[in-house]
Amino acid sequence: MADDSAAAPKLYVAPSDAQAFVEGVLQGNGVPDDNAKTVARCLVAADLRGVDTHGVNRIPSYMARIRQGVLDAAAQPTLTKVTPVVAQVDAHNGFGFVAAHMGMAHAIEAANVYGIGMCSVKHSNHFGMSAWVVQQALDAGMMSLVFTNSSPALPVWGGKSKLMGVSPIACGAPGGKKKPFILDMAPSVAARGKIYKAQRRGEKIPTDWALDAEGRPTDDPAAALQGVMLPMGGPKGSALSVMMDVFSGVLSGSAFAGHVTNPYDPIRPADVGHFLVAIKPDLFMTIDEFKERMDYLYRRVVESDKMAGVDRIYFPGELEQLTQERRQSEGIPYVEAEIAALNAEAERVGAPAIKISRAR
């Protein structure tokens, strides 16, 4: 769970104030109102869940891409039905959040009628934390698969230079009385966003996360960003990142095989692809039976015998949901440098500064 009491003093922002702030900055940069709401909701959702690496702090880098002309603030995605259960969204180089939201909404609609819905998204951009798309499906009572590709950061197994993305694999299933299942994981030891966050906050990183440009383990985030991320589980993590590229890149018609552009590279559009599936959970039994079975699984997992030193066992996604419950009431903690960078973005476009509710 995100430790909000750790390290540097924090400035707390109420979720509704974070939402209003992000909407203002986005609108000031030419993002249509509805799209600004969607993007802001997804970024605030990441901060609420403690996925600070993929939240509101991404605003300066996204706005830089708009200014550089490599992300189209005003783009509206378009959807083409391919079969009754399959659709394709062309993001037209707009926000990944908006395109993926449209794609999952359509997949849910199809799943409601046919049991399953699938949407492939092309010419998109970074959509941040995959779990918000999983949550969109959960809110409609659906199971989901949420894949994306991303820019090179990881060597393939046996390779030494960046080729595959640290592309998260995510999926979810509704629970009954217990928490839903939400898996959202990068195929690297740690998400690259955690290195950017450590760099922003002047912190060191564990030495098993990345290698520097000379191929040596490093605890320096700047040196790590010059080198490569390490895959989780050796060849298995590497294979999962290839899998994300097959389903999100090859299949969609977007960039793949190392050609997605890094979100911090101003040279050209990112051309990210996503792959989204919604599945109705009561295809083979009643919904009550499904939920009872999920709750049974939950109990079996969290009540499992604990290894030495472990106080509590969590279901996948549970830690983030607990953080969300806490931050909903306490507010979202940021450090001063992050607030300064966010307010600088607001100032550029004459949007209101972020409202701080308390400091600690």
Ligand SMILES: NC(=O)c1ccc[n+]([C@@H]2O[C@H](COP(=O)([O-])OP(=O)(O)OC[C@H]3O[C@@H](n4cnc5c(N)ncnc54)[C@H](O)[C@@H]3O)[C@@H](O)[C@H]2O)c1
């Ligand atoms: N859009 C992109 O290109 C991109 C790229 C990389 C990462 N990301 C995002 O970065 C985020 C972080 O990824 P990550 O791999 O660092 O996540 P993580 O390692 O923090 O968590 C991975 C998964 O493990 C579960 N988990 C973690 N600790 C647990 C515990 N003690 N008990 C039970 N379950 C536990 C989490 O609930 C989660 O489902 C994700 O939201 C991902 O979508 C996005």
